[in-house]
Amino acid sequence: MMPLALILVLLVIAVLAALAYEATPMRGAVLFGILLLLLALLFLLLEAPFVAALEVILYLGAILVLFLFAIMLLGPEREANTSGQRFRRGAGPALGLLCALALVLGLLLLPQPAPRFVPHPLSIAQIGAALFGPWLWLMEALAVLLFAVIGAVLAIHHGEDDRESR
Amino acid sequence: MNLADIALVIAFALVLAGLTLVLLRRSLIFFLLGVELLFSAAMVIALVGGAVWQRVDGQILALFLMAMSGAALAPTLALLLRVRKAFGGSSVDTLRHLRGGRDG
Numbered sequence: 001m002m003p004l005a006l007i008l009v010l011l012v013i014a015v016l017a018a019l020a021y022e023a024t025p026m027r028g029a030v031l032f033g034i035l036l037l038l039l040a041l042l043f044l045l046l047e048a049p050f051v052a053a054l055e056v057i058l059y060l061g062a063i064l065v066l067f068l069f070a071i072m073l074l075g076p077e078r079e080a081n082t083s084g085q086r087f088r089r090g091a092g093p094a095l096g097l098l099c100a101l102a103l104v105l106g107l108l109l110l111p112q113p114a115p116r117f118v119p120h121p122l123s124i125a126q127i128g129a130a131l132f133g134p135w136l137w138l139m140e141a142l143a144v145l146l147f148a149v150i151g152a153v154l155a156i157h158h159g160e161d162d163r164e165s166r
Numbered sequence: 167m168n169l170a171d172i173a174l175v176i177a178f179a180l181v182l183a184g185l186t187l188v189l190l191r192r193s194l195i196f197f198l199l200g201v202e203l204l205f206s207a208a209m210v211i212a213l214v215g216g217a218v219w220q221r222v223d224g225q226i227l228a229l230f231l232m233a234m235s236g237a238a239l240a241p242t243l244a245l246l247l248r249v250r251k252a253f254g255g256s257s258v259d260t261l262r263h264l265r266g267g268r269d270g
Contacts, residue, residue, distance in 0.1 A: 001169065002168075002169070005169055005172045005173075006172065008172075008176070009172050009175055009176050009179075012179055012180075013178050013179050015212075016179055016180070016182075016183035016203075017183075019183060019203075020183055020186045020187060020190075020197070022207065025193065025195040025196070027197055028195065028196055029195075029199075031200055032202070035203075035206075036206075039176075039206060039209075039210070042173060042210065043213060045169060045173075046169070046173060046213050046217045047217055048213050048216070048217070048224075048225050048228070049212060050225065051209075051225050051228045051229065051232075054229065054232060055232070058232055058236065059232070063202070063235065063236055066236075066239060066240065066243055067195070067198075067243075068260040069197070069243075070195065070246060070247065073247055073250075074195070074246070074247070074250055074256050090232060091184075091186050091190055093248075095182055095183055095186055097178075098182060099175070099178065099179040099182065100237055102175055102178060102179075102207060103172075104173050106171055106175060110171060113265075122216075122220075122222055122225065124221075126222050127222050127225055127226070130222040130223070130226055131197060131226060131229075135226050138226070138230060141234050142234075145233075145234075145237050146233070146237055146265075149237045149240050152241040153171065153240055153241055153244045153246070156241065156244045156245055156248055157244065162200065
């Protein structure tokens with residue numbers, strides 16, 4: 001499991017550096033999708049298969065598609081050539097270098113007999129019991145929040161219609 | 167170095183990349199991608215905590231963060247389309263006049 005985790009962290013660092021370097025929104029969205037798949041793999045390693053499945057279903061299936069819709073509606077627009085661009089182009093590799101440095105330092109400096117991390121799979125029944133037991137108020141608050149989001153989006157578009165009809 | 171440490175390194179990389187995207191980019195789409203990366207870092211840390219202490223609360227917090235980021239993203243993208251229609255651009259520079267002052 002450890003070699004897989006090491007490959008995973010290097011892949012995540014590579015994708016993040018590419019994301020910081022990329023200038024086209026559509027390519028950025030695709031890189032974000034790859035990153036979400038890698039994170040789902042990490043969640044599987046952390047013994048959270050339910051969250052990993054929801055990461056693919058919700059993030060890849062809903063949030064990334066939302067991003068793609070926004071990019072399609074905005075049209076292709078490359079980032080303007082500003083003075084900050086040169087700085088940005090250096091930021092991606094610098095980021096990768098920093099993360100690789102942190103990884104190497106961690107490998108070298110951390111005490112090897114660290115407290116053993118034994119992931120213990122929690123069943124979906126336990127998660128459900130917690131969701132609808134002590135955390136029921138949280139789910140209700142989320143329901144109210146998502147309802148308010150519908151209202152907010154409607155309000156944003158309502159003003160637009162008003163202006164067009166004038 | 168065990169799996170939890172590696173996951174925390176990944177969370178560190180996510181925070182760093184998210185801050186890079188939020189602070190350095192001019193495009194609002196990449197700005198939003200950076201915010202999503204910060205949410206993802208928080209999710210990773212919550213799951214590591216839940217796995218280390220063998221509690222379900224970490225996974226509950228991860229699910230909550232997932233719903234929160236979705237709820238934050240939807241009105242923001244709607245506002246982004248509105249900005250594009252009103253000011254003709256999806257860059258931070260088109261919103262510069264919002265800070266008021268002489269160059270507004």
